[in-house]
Amino acid sequence: MALLEVSGLSKSFSSGRNLLGRRTGWTHAVKDVSFDLGKGECLAVVGESGAGKSTVGRMVLRLVEADAGTITFDGVDVRGLGGTRLRALRPRMQMIFQDPYSSLDPRMTVADAVAEPLVVHTDRDRATRTRDVARLLDRVGIGSRYLARYPAELSGGQLQRVAIARALTLEPSLIVCDEPVAALDVSVRAQVLNLLRDLQEELGLAYLFVCHDLALVEVIADRVLVMAAGEMVEQGAVEEIFSSPRHDYTRRLLKAIPVPIPRDRHGKFLTPPDYVVTP
Numbered sequence: 001m002a003l004l005e006v007s008g009l010s011k012s013f014s015s016g017r018n019l020l021g022r023r024t025g026w027t028h029a030v031k032d033v034s035f036d037l038g039k040g041e042c043l044a045v046v047g048e049s050g051a052g053k054s055t056v057g058r059m060v061l062r063l064v065e066a067d068a069g070t071i072t073f074d075g076v077d078v079r080g081l082g083g084t085r086l087r088a089l090r091p092r093m094q095m096i097f098q099d100p101y102s103s104l105d106p107r108m109t110v111a112d113a114v115a116e117p118l119v120v121h122t123d124r125d126r127a128t129r130t131r132d133v134a135r136l137l138d139r140v141g142i143g144s145r146y147l148a149r150y151p152a153e154l155s156g157g158q159l160q161r162v163a164i165a166r167a168l169t170l171e172p173s174l175i176v177c178d179e180p181v182a183a184l185d186v187s188v189r190a191q192v193l194n195l196l197r198d199l200q201e202e203l204g205l206a207y208l209f210v211c212h213d214l215a216l217v218e219v220i221a222d223r224v225l226v227m228a229a230g231e232m233v234e235q236g237a238v239e240e241i242f243s244s245p246r247h248d249y250t251r252r253l254l255k256a257i258p259v260p261i262p263r264d265r266h267g268k269f270l271t272p273p274d275y276v277v278t279p
Ligand SMILES: Nc1ncnc2c1ncn2[C@@H]1O[C@H](COP(=O)(O)OP(=O)(O)OP(=O)(O)O)[C@@H](O)[C@H]1O
Pocket: 013, 014, 015, 027, 028, 029, 047, 048, 049, 050, 051, 052, 053, 054, 055, 056, 212
């Protein structure tokens, strides 16, 4: 059984109101999307802007309510869950957003931001929390001198590492990564991607990796789901889709791949100063 099974997922948003306050139309953001995601696997959801990628990720976590379809996580019908049972499931499914500046509370220190899920969802005492937070921050490459800093004092790359640590606090088995490196400087993208890859391997995490950059998909993902205008275009193993795309739309996306981040012979992204970033 897959960790996550999604079937027939659909969502429309009201796309505006006229002067009388009447709805003037609907955007069919996601139409009949289905996929499976195994434990420890990475499925990339790709497509152009507005294709419906983020909406799929948000529906899986119930941050946006689906209009139709089923979402089964570890055998549990996610759409059927209410209050307490949904809260109980939350720790196991986390999200990393594109913009770490807006995903972290500017009034919380780094230590408090990472500790917060532990305060809300566990009864660990302060000393245990402090130890766990320090260990997590260390694991994502943030030294203890940053514990008392505020988000405004950190760089984008450091903040995204803090957001990753926060997502890991409750030991999730699935993380929805919504364009997690798109807002970062090219020079730190590779570092954050390597971190995500290493964590996935170490912790057996499954990633639903929303992304528009196919150059990253080739390295980070096992399988890829291509979306256009809310619909599934095709899905399959990355090698299969990259070497023999069945659909013209996928071929166009593949042609538009920007210059990839260089990699070493093990597939690890090279980080400066191993290569020079030319803007
Ligand atoms: N909360 C919302 N209210 C109204 N329309 C929305 C909302 N969220 C998304 N949409 C619309 O749904 C469609 C799909 O949006 P979505 O953000 O899922 O696409 P995307 O593929 O992730 O694009 P991007 O890469 O630009 O984020 C778009 O037309 C968008 O404007």
